[in-house]
Amino acid sequence: MAKVLVTGANKGIGYGICKYLGLSGWQVIVGARNKERAEAAIKALRQEGVDVIGWQHVDLCNNNSLLVTAKEIKEKYPDLALLVNNAGIPGDMEVPSYKSEMRDVLETIQVNYVGTFALTRALIPLLEVNKGRIVNITVPSEVSPYWHPMAYVASKAAQNAMTSIIAMEFDKNNLPIDIFDIHPGATTTDLNNHYTGPGSHSVDVVSEKIAAVINDGKRHQGEFIELYPIVDEGR
Numbered sequence: 001m002a003k004v005l006v007t008g009a010n011k012g013i014g015y016g017i018c019k020y021l022g023l024s025g026w027q028v029i030v031g032a033r034n035k036e037r038a039e040a041a042i043k044a045l046r047q048e049g050v051d052v053i054g055w056q057h058v059d060l061c062n063n064n065s066l067l068v069t070a071k072e073i074k075e076k077y078p079d080l081a082l083l084v085n086n087a088g089i090p091g092d093m094e095v096p097s098y099k100s101e102m103r104d105v106l107e108t109i110q111v112n113y114v115g116t117f118a119l120t121r122a123l124i125p126l127l128e129v130n131k132g133r134i135v136n137i138t139v140p141s142e143v144s145p146y147w148h149p150m151a152y153v154a155s156k157a158a159q160n161a162m163t164s165i166i167a168m169e170f171d172k173n174n175l176p177i178d179i180f181d182i183h184p185g186a187t188t189t190d191l192n193n194h195y196t197g198p199g200s201h202s203v204d205v206v207s208e209k210i211a212a213v214i215n216d217g218k219r220h221q222g223e224f225i226e227l228y229p230i231v232d233e234g235r
Helices: 012-023 035-047 063-076 102-129 150-172 203-214
Strands: 003-006 027-032 052-057 080-085 133-137 178-183 224-226
Touching (some): 003 012, 012 035, 012 203, 035 052, 052 063, 063 102, 080 102, 102 133, 150 178, 150 224
Parallel strands (some): 003 027, 003 080, 027 052, 080 133, 178 224
């Protein structure tokens, strides 16, 4: 069976992606920073019938540690076929963006873009051998009328650019890897303080749809797939 590593997999959309990919036949590797939380997620996923084959330490704050992570993955899971970059942080939502602390902005960009790129870059040689795929869970680069922490949106805009450019260069250089974005739409999670406003959906709803896109057998190179586009309802 094919193996997938999902980052930020111990809760929220990451957990949901593990659940629905696992139920569709994937062997799941839980990517997380914290061992206790990862093990709790593994226990819950296995109770739901998911084939979890282990957990992997993934700290997107530390680029050097991600090189170790990639080395361990290559050794333990040499047939890895899919990387789902889901882990992310929202930045400080308690203040207007123009009052954001620089430390908070830099940390958000590090986790959501720089660290994500560092992990992706380190795993590309393995995914090339296995003709694998990279899926980035993201948001549109433009502003949402409902939820728009500046550091978060800016970091995701950079991640979206990363996806588009790498996809073009994979094809140009004949690397047998697909990379694409999925925007789940507004989803009720810890990341957005359990937002339940216009257009919001549950983790299960969006995660099942994400798994369906991954399993649809189509090539989505460089695409930005919106499951639930954000619509301004004038509120």
